[in-house]
Amino acid sequence: MWLSQAQQLNLTDTTSQRSSLFLEQLPETLTPKETALLPNYPNPFNPETWIPYQLAKDANVALHIYAVNGTLVRTLALGYQAAVGIRTVVVPRIGMVRMNSVNAWRVQCISIHIQQVISLLRVRC
Structure with a gap:
């Protein structure tokens, strides 16, 4: 949800792009590697x-x-x-x-x- 909202803003400044990249990678860091x-x-x-x-x-x-x-x-x-x-x-x-x-x-x-x-x-x- 947050990622799609950030992408819809279509901001081009460096901080916004870094924030979008962080949101893209967030699910990988939250999901455990093993049960x-x-x-x-x-x-x-x-x-x-x-x-x-x-x-x-x-x-x-x-x-x-x-x-x-x-x-x-x-x-x-x-x-x-x-x-x-x-x-x-x-x-x-x-x-x-x-x-x-x-x-x-x-x-x-x-x-x-x-x-x-x-x-x-x-x-x-």
């Missing part, structure tokens, strides 16, 4: 945890959360999303985590599956 599941924050002992991820291509996205025994605990259908920057899904702790366990997150984007395993160890002093 990735990033480390969650804060740890799932908190009331909620944020799970960041990035998409290399636009896709339908679903987040699957598994218990240590491989049982599916929760699925969040996140819908169709554009591949722009880092996105985050907030997951409440309710019914998801047990003390001293391992859970796994998996983001599914069409045919791409990325999994991250997290260990949950609570140390009491």
Whole structure:
């Protein structure tokens, strides 16, 4: 949208031309090179945890959360999303985590599956 508006102005000064060039290249810098599941924050002992991820291509996205025994605990259908920057899904702790366990997150984007395993160890002093 911004690029087409800038081009319609048809300005010839150097600053305007540089700005148009910047707008042309902007989508390339915002689109991640690979689909990735990033480390969650804060740890799932908190009331909620944020799970960041990035998409290399636009896709339908679903987040699957598994218990240590491989049982599916929760699925969040996140819908169709554009591949722009880092996105985050907030997951409440309710019914998801047990003390001293391992859970796994998996983001599914069409045919791409990325999994991250997290260990949950609570140390009491």
